[in-house]
Amino acid sequence: MPPHLTALADSLPSTVPFVGPETQERNNGRPFRARLGANENGFGASPKVAAAMAAAADDMWKYGDPENYDLTQALARHLGIKPDQIAVGEGIDGLLGLAVRLFVEPGGTVVTSLGGYPTFNYHVAGFGAQLHTVPYKGNHENPEALLAAVLKIKPAMVYFANPDNPMSTFWPAEDVVRLIKGVPDDVMLILDEAYGEFAPAGTLPPIDLIRPNMLRMRTFSKAYGLAGMRCGYAIGDAEVIRAFDKVRNHFGMSRMTQVAALAALEDQAHLAQTVKKVEHCRERLTRIAEENGLSALPSATNFVAIDCGSDGAYALRVLQELGRRDIFVRKPMTPGLDHYIRVSCGPDVEIDLFAQALPAALEAAGKA
Amino acid sequence: MPPHLTALADSLPSTVPFVGPETQERNNGRPFRARLGANENGFGASPKVAAAMAAAADDMWKYGDPENYDLTQALARHLGIKPDQIAVGEGIDGLLGLAVRLFVEPGGTVVTSLGGYPTFNYHVAGFGAQLHTVPYKGNHENPEALLAAVLKIKPAMVYFANPDNPMSTFWPAEDVVRLIKGVPDDVMLILDEAYGEFAPAGTLPPIDLIRPNMLRMRTFSKAYGLAGMRCGYAIGDAEVIRAFDKVRNHFGMSRMTQVAALAALEDQAHLAQTVKKVEHCRERLTRIAEENGLSALPSATNFVAIDCGSDGAYALRVLQELGRRDIFVRKPMTPGLDHYIRVSCGPDVEIDLFAQALPAALEAAGKA
Structure with missing residues (x-):
């Protein structure tokens, strides 16, 4: 057997x-x-990315820096937050898996939208938790109904994408902030902002709105044009960010990806x-x-x-x-x-x- | 809270x-x-790798092929096994984590050598299992003692590296085959061959020795000189290999890494x-x-x-x-x-x- x-x-x-x-x-x-x-x-991506990758090609015998130090520092400067509030990982997909693993017990419950991001749902199932889904309101995710479900069900985690995939719609920052403030302290809110750079001004809540029960997910795959390099980052409270060190694949980031993301970030x-x-x-x-x-x-x-x-x-x-x-x-x-x-x-x-x-x-x- | x-x-x-x-x-x-x-x-790495990466640089806006098709096919041809006997992943480190997650229940037991690969131990702990360690015999891992421990403890998994890290020693294929054949059918043997290309002829068991209770781990990080690109592969029974699809990060492989590994493999x-x-x-x-x-x-x-x-x-x-x-x-x-x-x-x-x-x-x- x-x-x-x-x-x-x-x-x-x-x-x-x-x-x-x-x-x-x-x-x-x-x-x-x-x-x-x-x-x-x-x-x-920026032509400077290809140039940076070419310059680094002969260095690929070295493992990447497991702390992603240079990229994390650059992101912190760019965003105006602290380096210890950022966790770099192998795309938002990889970070979503780690977040579920860290905060959702097997048998636990997670709230998301019916029709929301399938890869998040894949990770929830993969770590043995159950999904509770909330219908869209027309073509929008429904933050009020998500919040009502959270208050009723008391899940370990709730997922909200703004702007939304697959519908391309968005909520203004004030509605998102209402959701953020309404989610109880002991429920982790995943705010997926993969498409944030494309959204109208006033869509993204202030970047310094850091809360112990929120992880904001961003990526180099979309606006920066580097889907093929796999680089995302989570923004959150320093203690929550530190928890990723418990479970992440420390040498999992390609050195070339670190080079590419840094060059992309520098060409605003x-x-x-x-x-x-x-x-x-x-x-x-x-x-x-x-x-x-x-x-x-x-x-x-x-x-x-x-x-x-x-x-x-x-x-x-x-x-x-x-x-x-x-x-x-x-x-x-x-x-x-x-x-x-x-x-x-x-x-x-x-x-x-x-x-x-x-x-x-x-x-x-x-x-x- | x-x-x-x-x-x-x-x-x-x-x-x-x-x-x-x-x-x-x-x-x-x-x-x-x-x-x-x-x-x-x-x-x-081969200079052809840098050339291939430069040629592919402008393509990095595309996600990598989640099936790693081209690389898997090339590895199968090179090794003389079937493509469905190979799972490509983000380095052996990443594959070890997936293997533990797939085959070791929380609370389960895993046998390894005292002083063996720490990242494997990290994954065992990370998925809630316990390690049972077996001392080295001098400067060698001790396959006989590992086997005795497996027969006594009946763990979910046993790890053996050949050649060994950190001691650089090895056992000839016949000793490894004795271990392989001795491990009970319901115990998964992880045979880590990260350094296999450097070993003397006669060190690695035949590649077509495929068993449902063995996963052999190989990498582009060592002999191929691509540690910075993160590419490993597991060789095993097709049904076991298919199980990786249940838990892996499907779009986790960098497209550039697929390009680099393929070019490296082609320059024997x-x-x-x-x-x-x-x-x-x-x-x-x-x-x-x-x-x-x-x-x-x-x-x-x-x-x-x-x-x-x-x-x-x-x-x-x-x-x-x-x-x-x-x-x-x-x-x-x-x-x-x-x-x-x-x-x-x-x-x-x-x-x-x-x-x-x-x-x-x-x-x-x-x-x-």
Whole structure:
């Protein structure tokens, strides 16, 4: 008899949060022409990142600094907070897993939105906890209902993304602060701000609003254009941040990733340019939707949710027909949100291909 | 009251497996002149790796392929096994954590050698299991005693490194196979072969010796010279390998790391050169030890364990005196092994600096 998986591991499904576009390309037998599905940033990282990585290439025989010292110091200076209030990790995904592991007992409960970030849910299941989900309010996460659920259920943790993925919507800082202040002291609030750099002014609560029961998650994967390097960071109370040292993979950060993130952070002019390009692209995607008789949600992110104007099955067919035309997009699958497709911003050449393919995809999908 | 850590997390010490050399450099106020402490490979990766990374730099806005398909296929071809017998992950450290999480229940028991790899022990503690340790036999891990402990204690998992770190010693394949065949079917054997490429022919069991209760760990950090990129892989039965999908961070591998590892694997001529350089350097380090009236263990790795000829306190002072002279080495801390210092192989220029510093360091350490 082979070794047993733990009871928990045995209970976990082998489904994974997302199928990668490369898997689809292998199945299709050819590459996508437009990669607009994973909310990556096709405008790319600062050219200074490539230069910094080239300069560091011969240094990769060395392990990375397990303290991520230089990057943490630079982030602290940039944000105006203290270095001990920042934990750097292998993307927000990795940090979410560590946060659940640290603060949620097996058998515990976690509150999130029905249709919220699947990888967070994957970690909650992976550490043996249960999800309690709260429906969206229209196309927005519902902070009032999340708070009501927290007060009623008294979970170990609650997750809230602002701006939101997959819907691209946001709440102004004052509403977020109301949620933050309403969450009881003994419940950990995960505030996922992966898309924060793209949001309108006044969306993000003050950075110095540090509380022992809140972890804010940020990333170099989106606005900084470095999804492929895996670097996120958590902002929180120093004691909570220190707890990551109990469970993280101390030498888990690639040295090259430390170099890349530091160079990206130092080129704020490039970041500002990227945000402008994304704003322009969101407008363009909205126009493309309208030219096809569809509507798009106002977006505070680097993607646009387009209402396909019928039910979820129809939107799924639109997505599949776009895929058949080598255009990679994704869509929410949760009832109530599933009539949308989600299109990432990217260079005009890819948006052109999307614009060309969309009418035929809509036609081929057939009206529901 | 702030959110509680889980009972397990609360019980974990905040000590970390290793202090990085960068931390020591910051404390010293200056860089080390010779970085010979972390068993990194100062001969560096293939130049083709740097070229491949430069060519891929502008692609880093894309997430890596979560299936690690290209690298897994290439490893399977290279090793002559099937792709579904390989799990790629963020270094052996990361894979060890996942293996413990998958196969060891909280409260379970794990057998390892007293003085064996600390990061494995860190993961065992981190998932709430207990260690049962077996002393070395002289300067070797003791496979017979490990097996006896396994048969007596019936742990969930047993760890064995061959060649060994921190002692650089090895057992021939036939002894390892005896251990493998002796471990009961329901106990998972972790066979850590991080240093396997440096070992004499006949050290590694046949690669097609795949068993449902064994995971073999390999890495690009040592012989391939890519510690800074974080890439390891586990070899095992397809069903066991598939279980990693239940808990791994699917998008956790850096795309750049996938590029680097693939390029490194493809340059086997560079690997062969590296192994030769390491052999030469081991001889040189042994001579340096002898010229100082010390002796070194025959090494099957890319480092040399030098017997400082007195007790552990003396060897620690030697290490500190080398550090004061900006030479970074490490040492085992376990009684019985702690009179050694551990010096990694590296380019002649760094070994020269070690050779120059050693006599003064020995003198300053004072005889015990």
